[in-house]
Amino acid sequence: MDSKDKQIIRTLQRDGRMTNQDLANAVNLSPSPCLRRVRNLETKGIIQGYSADVDxxxxxxxxxxxxxxxxxxxxxxxxxxxxxxxxxxxxxxxxxxxxxxxxxxxxxxxxxxxxxxxxxxxxxxxxxxxxxxxxxxxxxxxxxxxxxxxxx
The missing domain is CATH 3.30.70.920 (Lrp/AsnC effector binding domain/regulation of amino acid metabolism (RAM) domain)
Structure with missing residues (x-):
């Protein structure tokens, strides 16, 4: 996992519902490589899921x-x-x-x-x-x- 992957993770931790396009913009990647990185993090079990933060x-x-x-x-x-x-x-x-x-x-x-x-x-x-x-x-x-x- 490199610094770009960590940037993707921190961005998704702040807002797990953002679109891939918005995520790509936030981490300065084009959408395709960004999506590949997210899928790779999910496949490896580094990103374990997505949930709602409820009061x-x-x-x-x-x-x-x-x-x-x-x-x-x-x-x-x-x-x-x-x-x-x-x-x-x-x-x-x-x-x-x-x-x-x-x-x-x-x-x-x-x-x-x-x-x-x-x-x-x-x-x-x-x-x-x-x-x-x-x-x-x-x-x-x-x-x-x-x-x-x-x-x-």
């Missing part, structure tokens, strides 16, 4: 929660069970394996505090093998972007 509150999911989880045991079976179950929970938008005191960090969207309580009681606790759960509620967002940094 969670307008959708009815006004509470964002970061949930940090520590497992009791770190054997292969317990880790696989936890990760398999988390992948099936709709409220979990992201699950990251972490270094440090906690093993996982989840980004969770729920409509209200009652829904969060139900999420913990009915989705997380039944997984089992969890030593601790630490929760942080988001009350504001300073920056949110899907555009990768330009400086590497």
């Amino acid at each position: 969670p509150a307008a959708y009815g999911l006004s509470i964002t929660v970061f949930v940090r989880i520590k497992l009791e045991r770190h054997n292969q079976a317990d880790v696989q069970i936890f990760e398999k179950r988390v992948r099936l929970i709709d409220e979990v938008l992201e699950c990251h394996v972490m270094t440090g005191a906690m093993d996982y960090q989840l980004r969770v969207l729920v409509p209200d505090l009652e829904a969060y309580e139900n999420f913990i009681r009915n989705c997380i606790h039944p997984i089992g093998g969890i030593a601790s759960i630490d929760t942080s509620f988001v009350y504001g967002t300073v920056k949110k972007t899907a555009v990768f940094p330009a400086r590497l």
